[in-house]
Amino acid sequence: MSIEFTFSRPDVFTTVRTVSSVESIDVIPDFLIVDSEVKKIYKNRLPSCDFEVILTGGETSKTPETLEKLWLNMSQADLRRDSRVVIIGGGSVCDVGAFAVSTWKRGIQLTLVPTTLLCMVDASLGGKTAVNIAGKKNQAGTVYPASEIVICSEFLQSLPLSEMKNGLAEALKTAVIGDRQIINYLKEKEYNKAVSACLVVKGRIVEADLEENGERRLLNLGHTIGHCIEAISNMDISHGAAVAMGIPMAAKIGGNTDFAAELTEVAHELGLETAIPKEITLQEIHKHLESDKKSTSAGRIWIIPQGWENCVQLLLDRTTEKELLKKAWQ
Numbered sequence: 001m002s003i004e005f006t007f008s009r010p011d012v013f014t015t016v017r018t019v020s021s022v023e024s025i026d027v028i029p030d031f032l033i034v035d036s037e038v039k040k041i042y043k044n045r046l047p048s049c050d051f052e053v054i055l056t057g058g059e060t061s062k063t064p065e066t067l068e069k070l071w072l073n074m075s076q077a078d079l080r081r082d083s084r085v086v087i088i089g090g091g092s093v094c095d096v097g098a099f100a101v102s103t104w105k106r107g108i109q110l111t112l113v114p115t116t117l118l119c120m121v122d123a124s125l126g127g128k129t130a131v132n133i134a135g136k137k138n139q140a141g142t143v144y145p146a147s148e149i150v151i152c153s154e155f156l157q158s159l160p161l162s163e164m165k166n167g168l169a170e171a172l173k174t175a176v177i178g179d180r181q182i183i184n185y186l187k188e189k190e191y192n193k194a195v196s197a198c199l200v201v202k203g204r205i206v207e208a209d210l211e212e213n214g215e216r217r218l219l220n221l222g223h224t225i226g227h228c229i230e231a232i233s234n235m236d237i238s239h240g241a242a243v244a245m246g247i248p249m250a251a252k253i254g255g256n257t258d259f260a261a262e263l264t265e266v267a268h269e270l271g272l273e274t275a276i277p278k279e280i281t282l283q284e285i286h287k288h289l290e291s292d293k294k295s296t297s298a299g300r301i302w303i304i305p306q307g308w309e310n311c312v313q314l315l316l317d318r319t320t321e322k323e324l325l326k327k328a329w330q
């Protein structure tokens, strides 16, 4: 499989291709950034490079300190404008690594090889790079699409179930937004097909709206409530688990109770829990909604699923939002 996405400028494009095994990842890096867990598991089967930095997966690596370490190593490797950096890892290592690449000499060649389902179906495409500042997520970042993404679903064989669920929740979101068939691929564990279909949906949206001024907001489906649940639980509930709870709730907020019930059933079939724990109260949700960085004085835009491949953006003022949430919560 090979798909090409072109963004708002003709020189900004991403080619996605699939390979059948780790050994067939045919990239020639001038500089390699690898997730430590992936390095431990796949060792010498990974592409090799004289200049290699190994980063721990997870949020702890998404820091300005990691950026500085990467820049110093890039300097030692004497990377130039036409040098290629290959990043092999999940969304965390890709987010911080791509940030360093996007700012090195104001941007050099980038290939991403995602190793988690979440990164394959979502984080690798669309160009968002980020680091956390003072414990707050994704406070600094750039938009810098990789010129190449290489998908190798063999990596999923070693992925822990909890991480797999994070990706399944984002894939469910993508199916609701743009391609119902993704659910069947996931149920059949046809991951190459599922990932390709997710990337086609996300690519179509991002091509039209790289800077997130319009259609790209659809990708926030399930995230408005999801972010609140994640924060209220002190991150005990993972991002994906919280998004899975947020998707049917968004349908309920829009008054689409039958579709919410269908989404709940599909989520359960994929092994995702959708019931919001009793300890999380509506009052806490309202409090956390106020720190949503996408809020404006006019209110918040909610992504409401009305049916498969049919989501709308709804600007809700605070009073209406309160009323609809109260009804949906019952």
Ligand SMILES: NC(=O)c1ccc[n+]([C@@H]2O[C@H](COP(=O)([O-])OP(=O)(O)OC[C@H]3O[C@@H](n4cnc5c(N)ncnc54)[C@H](O)[C@@H]3O)[C@@H](O)[C@H]2O)c1
Residues within 6 Å of the ligand: 035, 036, 037, 038, 041, 056, 057, 058, 059, 062, 089, 090, 091, 092, 093, 095, 115, 116, 117, 118, 119, 122, 123, 124, 125, 126, 127, 128, 129, 138, 155, 156, 158, 159, 160, 163, 166
């Ligand atoms: N840039 C974007 O558009 C975008 C979109 C969504 C999420 N994100 C970001 O992605 C991050 C989460 O990424 P993630 O869910 O991929 O998790 P992750 O990168 O944090 O990795 C999770 C864990 O899995 C391990 N791991 C990775 N690949 C593995 C494999 N094949 N086998 C075994 N273990 C493996 C890692 O070492 C880590 O311990 C968050 O920081 C989030 O903000 C970015």
